[in-house]
Amino acid sequence: MKGISTIAFSGGVGGAKLALGLARVLPPEELLIVANTADDFDHLGLHICPDLDTITYTLCGRANRSQGWGIEGETWNCLQALSELGGPDWFRLGDRDVATHLYRTQRLREGARLSEVTAEICLALGIGQRLIPVSDDPVRTIVHTAGGDLPFQDYFVRQRCEPRVTGFRFDGADRAAINPELHAALSSPDLSAVIFCPSNPFVSIAPMLAIPGMQEALLAARAPIVAVSPIVGGTAVKGPAAKMMSELGLPITPLAVAKRYSDLATAFIVDVVDGDQVARVRELGLACEAMPTLMNNDDDKLRLASSVIDYCHALSR
Template sequence: MSRVVTLTGGVGGAKLVLGLMQICPPEQITAIVNTGDDFRHLGLAISPDIDTLLYTLSGKANKTQGWGREGESWSFMDAVKSLGGEDWFLLGDGDLALHVLRSHLLAEGETLSAITARFASAWELGLSILPMSDDPVATHLTTSEGDMPFQRYFVECRCAPEVEAIRFEGAERASATAGVIEAITDPATKAILIAPSNPWLSVDPILAVPGIKEALAVTHAPVVAVSPIVGGQAVKGPTAKLMGEMGLAVTNESIAAHYADVIDGLLVDERDDASGLTIPHDVTDTLMKTLADRERVARAALALADRIAG
């Protein structure tokens, strides 16, 4: 049975995986998910990218914002605010179920990967969702306003501080989750896709886990990234701002250079000039607003992988 592996962050990656599920049997899809965003809040274990994937693939995601649950209510947060509790990171009443149950199961000794598989099975998703590691890895940013864990920078400060450096605490001591290396190097894997997630904040934490980048270097399967750049800007999040702060042009050439020792090809948006790329690439409309859009991008990424393999 052939397999497609995707390295993914949150919203953009979840859209790509949902597109894959329209054209591949779910049991042939493995999503390796960033956990550098994970943190403890109000005593609860929060896994934002994993949860975005779970909500999106199960049809429970908020369709407007792409994360959180549709039809959410906020009684819990209202009560927290009334007691003077921190309210910069919102936890909806329905969303709490994942966090409370995850925290309980972690305290009982279950691994994050086992818990994630339990949730995916409960919602009958069919695919394999693998956290990049069961060990804690935390994305931290050195900014113009001091050192910040990722969620403080991303949510509380809304990405406003200028970023000077990024590090992934604990990565050097972490081990890839069981099944991650095997999925990447499996002879049955026909393509490995890097989602249009932020390369520095969502994909680099995955690549920082020992063994994963090395596995990508030796796999026989073509590795294709979907560029997060559309029309010279990022669709969501701080990608373009971050690139500017690092002195990089917001171009597909910069994305290709960042992934130079990882990818075999790059799928770029039709609004951008791809003439300067020196690696195999294809061009399509990479905006994923509808389910048909997501399927189109997934098909185009797989077609590029097939062309490289051929």
């Protein structure tokens, strides 16, 4: 049986959209989706994995399409009752979402690995694709700000990305091990594409690349590594990437993102509105193509996924 042909590294909302497109155009057994876990945190005694959950809900068709995260048709009775008691209600946990966190937390306390629990949840929700955390070991993004260091969810949700960013660190990354399934897939002779989905380069992709041996394993893979720009027309499609770039003194352009990947990636994809960036990206030594990357509906996701796969195959010839 053919093994994994495509590995997709993904953060939350933007990455999940392309992951869904890839899930629709590739046989389930050929796709491995790798989720960032550096956003994970413990809240109200529950172990919460925002990126894993966003991808999970997207793949099973339950994601809230308007906001990109959470579950469509969610109710908030538990959160409302918690607020009435004076409890912390800054992180919005819906009633059905809580069930996911309760199940995960209990299984982890029983000694299961995060990979095992993720597989169980996917099976229960009818997801045929393999979705894994990048590591079973904890890695946590800490955002350096002008006012001090903040755990990622405090920065992102509690303070609504308002503090000025000065840098990042990834606690635990130096002690984390690459998910064995990912390591095996990267060395597989069947591998034909490694894709960095359009996710935040600083807090979604970078924590995964910080795990010891990850970059070496990627460089040794027998497949092109293609990154899709999360910056389109001078702004981030979703999330705080553009704000972070500005505060770090970087131009808000696909080129600036491509420079972060230039020692690792084979190629970079920009949106058609940024076609003027193609030649400059190629000057970095990367192959580069412009194509429509905005994913406003399922047809867009399928089109982009098919185009990215075709491009990867063309690079392999």
